[in-house]
Amino acid sequence: MFPKWFTEWNSKNPTNIYGPAIVVGAAGSAVFAAALLVSFGQPFATDSMQTGPRGTGMHVAKYVTDINTPDPTIEDYYTDEPYIPEEGEELAGDIYENVQVLGDLTDANFNRLMNAMTQWVAPDEGCAYCHSGADEGIYADDDLYTKVVARNMIQMTQSINENWVGHVQANQEVGVNCYTCHRGEAVPSEVWFRIDPVNENAQGWSANQNRATTLSQFTSLPSDALYQYLIEYETIGVHDLESRVAGSIAEGEVASIQQTERTYSFMNYFSNSLGVNCVFCHNSRAFYDPGQVTPQWATASLGISMAQEINADWILPIKDVLPDHRLGPLYADAPKAACKTCHKGYQKPMGGLNVIADWPELATTGAPVYE
Numbered sequence: 001m002f003p004k005w006f007t008e009w010n011s012k013n014p015t016n017i018y019g020p021a022i023v024v025g026a027a028g029s030a031v032f033a034a035a036l037l038v039s040f041g042q043p044f045a046t047d048s049m050q051t052g053p054r055g056t057g058m059h060v061a062k063y064v065t066d067i068n069t070p071d072p073t074i075e076d077y078y079t080d081e082p083y084i085p086e087e088g089e090e091l092a093g094d095i096y097e098n099v100q101v102l103g104d105l106t107d108a109n110f111n112r113l114m115n116a117m118t119q120w121v122a123p124d125e126g127c128a129y130c131h132s133g134a135d136e137g138i139y140a141d142d143d144l145y146t147k148v149v150a151r152n153m154i155q156m157t158q159s160i161n162e163n164w165v166g167h168v169q170a171n172q173e174v175g176v177n178c179y180t181c182h183r184g185e186a187v188p189s190e191v192w193f194r195i196d197p198v199n200e201n202a203q204g205w206s207a208n209q210n211r212a213t214t215l216s217q218f219t220s221l222p223s224d225a226l227y228q229y230l231i232e233y234e235t236i237g238v239h240d241l242e243s244r245v246a247g248s249i250a251e252g253e254v255a256s257i258q259q260t261e262r263t264y265s266f267m268n269y270f271s272n273s274l275g276v277n278c279v280f281c282h283n284s285r286a287f288y289d290p291g292q293v294t295p296q297w298a299t300a301s302l303g304i305s306m307a308q309e310i311n312a313d314w315i316l317p318i319k320d321v322l323p324d325h326r327l328g329p330l331y332a333d334a335p336k337a338a339c340k341t342c343h344k345g346y347q348k349p350m351g352g353l354n355v356i357a358d359w360p361e362l363a364t365t366g367a368p369v370y371e
Helices: 004-012 018-040 072-076 107-121 145-163 178-182 204-208 225-231 257-274 295-321 339-343
Strands: 046-050 059-063
Touching (some): 225 257, 225 295, 257 339
């Protein structure tokens, strides 16, 4: 292919072409990659939300692709506009038997809400999930535990929307309804049971940690944080900033290192539940100073108190109503709620969708206001 003289010259004067070829190839690849980024965008680009004063590192950074990806369960959310009641309309409590809640709704709005609850909680089972005689047109009996629980949950939802406005409507009208937790499932995801102690080879405090569990956020931190803080109302706190302080740990005068670890476990749960980092609520230069927290800290604090009330007043009391297969594996306790039960890993449940706009019946314990 080449002239004889070129072949002879090339054999006498060998040249290493691999180095230049590698340089040219690398440069070409870099140019190609840059062209792709310009054309299609940076796949790992991030955006941040400032939560506190500038220059303190108080921002929550997320991948743009994650920000632009909505909660997939929103697609299946069912809603329906209410019927404006007319004067003199007969009420559900006067039409049907054994209507202990929602009896002051008109027939149309009562059945509209019952249909929605079916879509939110048991779309596959239908009315028969709570009413064993639904196929025969019999709805008054309380022979299924699911109906008793549903009645309790309706009252709980009304109480949350009425008494915890500072949390569920912190920035705008959002509220909660059955779908906020259930998302089309009979038992909401992200409920929890008490599982401590988790380390049978240890006694005392060590028995609560050093095992990766869902409640420890798969770390070696304590697995009893939700139970201690949301059920036992233990004070959430960390150890003193000084190396030696006066006071007795046994008498609760100062916080122990173990209590600090439990706090970290709970804060990890918080972060994972909302998909945020620590500075969403705390000042990164002074975690210990309540005077330098962000506005979100107050909303989160209300959320803790709300979760405590939900479990104490509405969930724990129905334990005896639930069948054995719905109870916890170790203590036969009721499935309890916490932050992730509603948030599912998002800062705002369902992206801040207003879920009481069409459902004023669930927004108050009193008579609903239709607009």
